[in-house]
Amino acid sequence: MSMGQRQAREKSIQRRAALKAQRKQRRRRLRQAGARSGAAVAVTALGLSGLGMAPALAVPTDPHAVADIQPGTTSSRPGDKAALGNTVYFAATTDAGGAELWKSDGTSAGTLLVKDIYPGTSTDTYTDDEGVEHTYTYPNSSGPTGFVALGGSVYFSAYDPTHGRELWRTDGTPNGTQLVKDINPGSSGSMYGYGGYDYAGNSGDLFAVVGNTLYFAARDEDHGQELWQSDGTAAGTVLVQDISPGSTTETYTDDQGVEHTYTYPNSSSLGDISAAGTTLFFSNWDETRGRELWKSDGTANGTAFVKDIYPGTSTYTYTDGQGVEHTETSVNDSSPSPLATTASGTFYFSATDGDHGRELWKSNGTAGGTQLVKDVHPGPGSGTSTYGYSDAGAMVGSTLYFSGYGPDQGEELWSSDGTAAGTALVNDLYTGTSSYTYNGHTETYANSSAPGGFAAVGTALFFSAADAAHGRELWVLGVGEPATGGAVPVTPTANPACAPATTASADAAAKVSQAKAKLKKAKKSHNPAKIKKAKARLKKAKKAAAAAAATQAVSC
Structure with missing residues (x-):
């Protein structure tokens, strides 16, 4: 494995670890808040004038929970979503079925399980510190993710034990939910990690549609991880370009002193795939510029670097287990992550340039047209997040919705018209603060609904969000039940x-x-x-x- 590939893989591992740690922290905070407040939180339309911020755009301010899929304060954790007609498709987790494919029309009665792709249960046994053996059983999960609509179907990645994690499609019926192609034959799958994380560590940015073609990153034994395309058929699911051709041979010596040689195909480092008009945007890593913004028109000549948003290098020093000090220098990464795109070709994304933290950016595909929209959290702190539930946004008309962060409101629902003045908080869905104490220190922080997994259905915005009453569930803005209506538990048909x-x-x-x-x-x-x-x-x-x-x- 080359040095560049090692660094790319290490960055991916570090980013996934950060994602896992932040999710764990959020779950702990929600449990603590839920334990303190058993009362339901009534969600009402809040005016923005009292928040000392610029007014949001003229949009409905009635977000509310659609359905309590996993009843009570336990979360069903709806992930990224895609709309097909008047229906939104997503993954949700229940105690009975694990993480599987669901759909919703914006009502409690219309929120249903589509198919249990990986049915049944699994049993594990472990021995605790006292030598006592414990056995527990849990539902199997296909973990659908990366939803995107094309034609009359929604495409996503999902896991089953026969094929591993591969490309699937659904028309909203059990029989119409099928594997498209076993790209990497056998159980190892063609997509990385549980949840289908790409090389950049994101789970919701696996696919993009340009015209009638689906683009995505996948791997096989001959090419490693590269750019693929599909028309929705097995025959039409093919490699677009081997961006990093060839193979690498390495030798290592095992504990018995035996030398082993192995050869593996080189891989690109594609991630954060999105489309704006006829242009495919994605992030890619190289040793010169780190992980930065690239674009493609689907051809080799039309695949090019856009801009080095965070140029230069950084140096850090660490001490190893033997007390020896080491200094290492690494290239800086802006790590652009998609939020949403407009029909006119504007690409909204989050990125860091070293001065502003991770904030809201936009691009028209040129270096000069790639600009910071607003420093949502002024200074080096980040105003957007790609490490938790909120690594995407959505367009409703000409308005971008995304998860923004401020120290006074936490992570909440924001909107933008593409200008700094038109970028503002929409609603603080989970108000108040929470505190926790560790090692004698007490920390107080603003509660966060942490909206994410956005999808637009006409003039309605679907997303997942959390509050003390429901845990993390499916919400909607601009349609359906009254703002103060309670979420109704759903039993799948x-x-x-x-x-x-x-x-x-x-x-x-x-x-x-x-x-x-x-x-x-x-x-x-x-x-x-x-x-x-x-x-x-x-x-x-x-x-x-x-x-x-x-x-x-x-x-x-």
Whole structure:
């Protein structure tokens, strides 16, 4: 692996770690706030004049929860979304089904499970510090993400144990929810990580549509991770360009002193894919400029670097485990991350230039037309976030909606018309403050609804947000129930055969776990006959579980 690829991969790992840490911190804060306040928070339309800020654009100010998909204060965590007609598609998590594909028309009754792509349950066993063995069972999850609409379908990535994480499509029905192509044949999948994170560490920026073509980053054993396109068919899902051709050979010596040589294909470092008009925007990393803004018209000659937003290098010093001090220099990254695009070709994104933190930017595809819109959180602090739930935005008409941060309101719903004066807070959905104490220190911070996963459906804006009453659920702005209406729990509809099929699948999965345990015990006995019999039993159990899972997929 080259030095550049190592650095790219290390940056991706660090960014994912930051994402995981921030989500964990938010969940802790929401639990603490929920424990202090069991009362429901009534969401009302707030005027902006008392907040000391420029007034927001003339838009409806009635955001409210659509449905309490996972009832109570536990969150269903709706992720990124895409609209098809009057319906929005997204992933939501429930105790019964895990993270799977859902849809909503903006009403509680119209918020439904589309398909359980990876049905059944899994069981894990662990031993605690006292030597006590614990077994727990949890629902399997396909973890759909990266939703984008094209034609009469919504495309996304999802996981199943047979194909790994691959490209899927749905028309909103169970039978119309299908794998498009197994790009990297086998169970390893063509897309990175649970949730389908790209090389830049984002989960909602996997796909973009230009004309009638879907563009995305995927990997296979011959090319590594590169730029692909699809027309929605297996035959029409092909590699666009091998941006980093060739392969790399490395040698290492194991603990026994044996030398090993392995060869792997070179990979590009595509991420943050978005489209504005006929232009495809994405971030890419190289050793000279770091991760910066690129564009493409879908051809090799039309693929080019746009602007080095955060030029130069940074130097830092650290001490290793032996007390030796090291100094390293790395190229700066603006790490542009898409928010939304306009029909006229304006690309809105968040980026950092070293002076303003991560803020709102826009670009028309030229260096001169790539500019900071507003320093939402003045100074080096960041006014936008790409490390939590809010790594995207959406356009409703000519208005951009996104998650903005200020120390007085936390992360809340903001809007922009592309100018500094027209960029303002829309509504503080989760008001008040919370405090927590650690090591004798008490910290107080503004509560955050942390809106994210935005999708526009006509004049309505769908997004996920949190408050103390509901946890993180699906919200809508500009349509549906009154602003003060409560969220109604939703029970997904299912075929009559779904319940028994689900039970049968769970029973079959349990028998697989039992067979694995018996095989483990047989191996400890070192009895060949017992081991052979246990292996045969496990093989039979796995076959039965696969059949049961297939029946459940059809029934549910």
